[in-house]
Amino acid sequence: MVEGPTAKAIAIKISQKFEGETVKDIIVKSKRVFIEPKELLNKKFNGSDTLGKNIILFFEDNAIRVHLMMFGSIHVYEMGEPLLKPLERARLLVEGVRKKLVVYNAPVVEIDRREKILDRLMSTLGPDPLTEGWSREKAAENIIRFEREKIGTILLDQSVIAGIGNILRNEILFRAKVHPERRVESLSVEEVKEIVLACERLCRKFLELKVKGKGIKEILYVYNRYRGKCRICGENIKFYMQKPVNRKTFVCENCQK
Numbered sequence: 547m548v549e550g551p552t553a554k555a556i557a558i559k560i561s562q563k564f565e566g567e568t569v570k571d572i573i574v575k576s577k578r579v580f581i582e583p584k585e586l587l588n589k590k591f592n593g594s595d596t597l598g599k600n601i602i603l604f605f606e607d608n609a610i611r612v613h614l615m616m617f618g619s620i621h622v623y624e625m626g627e628p629l630l631k632p633l634e635r636a637r638l639l640v641e642g643v644r645k646k647l648v649v650y651n652a653p654v655v656e657i658d659r660r661e662k663i664l665d666r667l668m669s670t671l672g673p674d675p676l677t678e679g680w681s682r683e684k685a686a687e688n689i690i691r692f693e694r695e696k697i698g699t700i701l702l703d704q705s706v707i708a709g710i711g712n713i714l715r716n717e718i719l720f721r722a723k724v725h726p727e728r729r730v731e732s733l734s735v736e737e738v739k740e741i742v743l744a745c746e747r748l749c750r751k752f753l754e755l756k757v758k759g760k761g762i763k764e765i766l767y768v769y770n771r772y773r774g775k776c777r778i779c780g781e782n783i784k785f786y787m788q789k790p791v792n793r794k795t796f797v798c799e800n801c802q803k
């Protein structure tokens with residue numbers, strides 16, 4: 547799953563690679579096409595950005611939203627450069643003057659007015675630690691509202707904090723020293739603050755590494771460390787599937803209370 551920082555790093559790369567292009571042709575295979583794709587013809591590419599795990603490509607007053615989920619990918623090719631996979635398998639092709647942008651396997655490709663795409667995302671997503679609209683207070687408020695739920699499961703809810711996926715939530719809770727099974731109502735104000743702060747720090751750290759093309763494995767304390775020992779206290783890291791989200795969960799029960 548592409549988490550917020552990975553999506554952002556991809557958006558930064560696409561902004562650079564497709565910069566200066568104007569749409570000369572567009573082919574889209576999607577049910578979420580709310581304006582005539584032809585309307586994008588001759589429009590300039592104004593860069594790409596993210597909200598949560600969504601990548602948005604801007605073309606003047608129009609935009610394309612892409613969600614890569616597990617298997618989607620975006621590529622920018624020089625004209626004439628051989629494609630990675632046959633074009634028939636592409637869900638989106640935007641042909642510019644010198645380059646083409648191709649999206650494969652993404653479950654969501656949506657074309658609409660720029661404002662409509664942004665409004666829909668803003669109304670459904672919580673604050674995103676990687677955008678200017680980030681607010682620690684709002685993030686904490688959103689967490690506290692789910693008092694009966696487990697902190698480990700609500701961190702995956704994109705309406706609480708946008709962009710957090712399974713790797714991040716495991717690492718965030720380790721850094722905040724909070725057990726994923728804790729009910730939100732049992733958390734102290736300090737613990738909620740620590741969780742929110744860890745979200746912010748880790749998202750930014752992940753992004754920094756991804757932009758440099760570096761892996762994140764070095765800074766993982768619990769995620770995917772089956773039968774590993776805690777780097778802080780030396781205890782065994784416990785692995786289980788957390789209910790009801792059924793996601794891989796790693797915890798040091800000595801460090802996380």
Ligand SMILES: [Zn+2]
Nearest residue numbers: 776779798801
């Ligand atoms: Zn530990």
